[in-house]
Amino acid sequence: MPPLSGRRVTALRIRVEHALRPWRRANPMARRLVLLGSVITLGFAFLAAFPSLVAPYGEAQYRHVVGTNEDPAAAEGRCGDEFECEDIPRRLSPDTGFPFGTTSGRLDVLSRVVWGSRVAFSIVVLSTVLAMGIGVPLGLISGYRGGKLDRVLVTLMDAIYVIPGLLLAIIIAFVLKAYFAPGLLSAAAAVGVVYIPQYYRVIRNHTLSVKQEPFVEAARSLGAKPNTIIGRYVLFNVVQSVPVIFTLNAADAVLTLAGLGFLGYGVPYPQAEWGLDVSRAISDVVSGFWWTAFWPGLAIMLLVTGLTLVGEGLNDIINPLLRVRGFRGRVPRRLEPAPAADTPVEVNLSPAPTQENP
């Protein structure tokens, strides 16, 4: 790659400055919320990306190796042959070398929570990709073409929208169960369908207004194909509303997934999923083993809070109408009067009072 020329760097800086402007102008409270939410979300994202760095055991590991320096996760598979293994004790409280305690099924709660974040993130990503992949193109086509197709799609999406999210997800999961083995993908599909109408609605309504823009007519007057107009001129002008829906939906998707898991329609048991863990811990709670339900529940709450903070904060920052009126943000540093060594000292044009004094 050729070295960047000075001009190009400046242009890049201007562009970055331009992109950061809404952030700088935003309400300081909104910025703090976004930062807090981002820290929480990124923390969970880290756990999801590298669960084995934090989790002492695998998600379905019920025994551990004793007396070896080898990687315990790797050694676990060879239990009995080369290594001496020991079952993880049942229902140990959180202060016994298992920081979050253990379950009645001999599983380490900390490891379950960490591995559960991986499932949560996978579902969030897969379901959103599905919802966007269907909702955005349908919204574009429906909004741009209008007519009967639009009517039919709007009615259909409204019909989907009136069903409560969790109920719809259960129905879809139930239907999918009949054809596919339950797993990550079918859970993602069940969660994703719930959010299609949101993407569809927002994109369609935005398309309706953008297609009236004079530049769309100008493009048509130059002979642009309908596909070009939709894919090039309209899409990039409506796609800006997607990130905000995404962050808000992501929080909701975590809850829907937990609900599905709690009811037993999510991912199948040995996989670590927070809602599933909470549901299996119900009997423990009655007997006084609080930790098996507490930690996965706390994880759900934290991740939902983090994602919601990011979403709401981004909404505040990107949507200027929600911004607090009159707040101008921090004055950019370059506008402050700089102490200039090469310019002459400011000349006072009015007669100096000292001259008149004797």
Add this chain to the structure above:
Amino acid sequence: MTSAVSDTASGRPPSNVPVLQVRDLSVAYGTPRGSLGAVDRISFDLYPGESLGVVGESGCGKSSMGRGLMQLLPAGAEVSGSATLAGRELVGASDQQLRRLRGEDIALVFQEPMTRLDPLMKVSAHFVEAIRAHRPGVDKDEARHMAREALAQMGIPRTRADNYPHEFSGGMRQRIMIALGIVLKPAVVIADEPTTALDVIVEAQILDLLDRLRADERVGLILITHNLGIVAETCDRVAVMYAGHIVETGSVEQVFNDPKHPYTRGLMASTISLETTALHSIEGYPPDLVDPPPGCRFHPRCPDAMYQCREKIPEHAEPNPGQHASCYLYPGSGQPDPEEPPGTLAAALHA
């Protein structure tokens, strides 16, 4: 309304084959009250290298005519009649044929240049899109080169082709729009109030560019405007529209120095100049186009209205060679009863 209004008195067009032949073109909009005939059976010819000014007050159908030719009308609008562009019929052409013609053979330059470019696309990207839509074989670099040349022709530095629209002023954006319109060298350019949103200096630049384009590239130019001064300055011929009809055509000199149709006279008298002492306006309001007055559409406001004006639309008479007026004041307009004393109805109508 069937007579072809074609010959110019100045003999300016060197080619005798019109590039655009419009015959009985009508544009109607569907409204809840019925069909609104914004343009009603207009006919004219446009020769290569000629500029035709279309003037008239707001709502007379000037813009509808321009859009009707491009078939860029809202859903529910209907175009009928015939418009032949270099031998190809525009009215009734399929969407795909129209898409091929737009930009390549006929281009439209809009008013309000500030919003005609996609704010998220570089200027050069607009050109690449337009060029490659018509010539898929042209690669991107070549298209960008064509863009830079077209921009340079319009006085925009080549180096600015990769800037975004918001980085340009209104006048520059209008020049970009014109450059976009002409990059594929169309035979006809329709400029719909191209300078309305711009100040007079930029206006002069834009008009100068359009005029050069007409002279150098032999483009047939239709200039739609309500500003008579612009027409006087840049056009060869004028068509005056009133309530969807072309009421008078002729060379700029003829129409401006010796307007024949009463409406044109009123329009000319309404312009403001240094000598204006009192504002002159034409009495009354333009007619309701859903239910237009019978006969000549101007007769309710016309100071010279006669009995027959209410009966039948007058044909185009030719009071001077090359100057046509649709009015019973002139022989050849199909006056039904020559014995009828003219000018008797006016007082009765205005009483």
